[in-house]
Amino acid sequence: NAGVTQTPKFQVLKTGQSMTLQCAQDMNHEYMSWYRQDPGMGLRLIHYSVGAGITDQGEVPNGYNVSRSTTEDFPLRLLSAAPSQTSVYFCASSLPGQLNSPLHFGNGTRLTVT
């Protein structure tokens, strides 16, 4: 049972480069989300989706794009990387419409922008 799978685990980018962080889940969860984790700031929500074709912005969406063409996949795109986007990124999913349903997390992608 794979759960939530994130790739790559590590990535180094130069300022201005673009890339896509991949996230896939096999639990048929409608709700998927992206967080970034920075020291002393906890987890901050970037974007989230409540189902295929539906996405919305979170707390810190600037510089990131998402799309949700299938239930399983929720990629996060950095169009022009900046040093401020150096962070650890987590994808998480859960059952929708149930506020007592916990999030299931991937193991993260550690991104460095130089």
Added chain:
Amino acid sequence: AQSVTQLGSHVSVSEGALVLLRCNYSSSVPPYLFWYVQYPNQGLQLLLKYTSAATLVKGINGFEAEFKKSETSFHLTKPSAHMSDAAEYFCAVSSTSGTYKYIFGTGTRLKVLA
């Protein structure tokens, strides 16, 4: 708006001593509350969740938390710390405001001293 405050970004305890990690929430309606644990270089794992069925919630690895409405608190405790408990712990509330589904505290890093 709902929010979560974790008091103490770093907590140190001796092995065998009581672990107490503090979490206070603000919510205009009864919340759903969660504690997650993050081990180094891993994603977050659910420790326990409060869903109004009982005020004292037992989780994995001997942890428990008590929901106190009068104090708007959901502190995490463990009677006897083990070296393997060293990790970062996050309190989270499930949002009923409709904007963001999960709101996380800034985390508490637990250090266990031999």
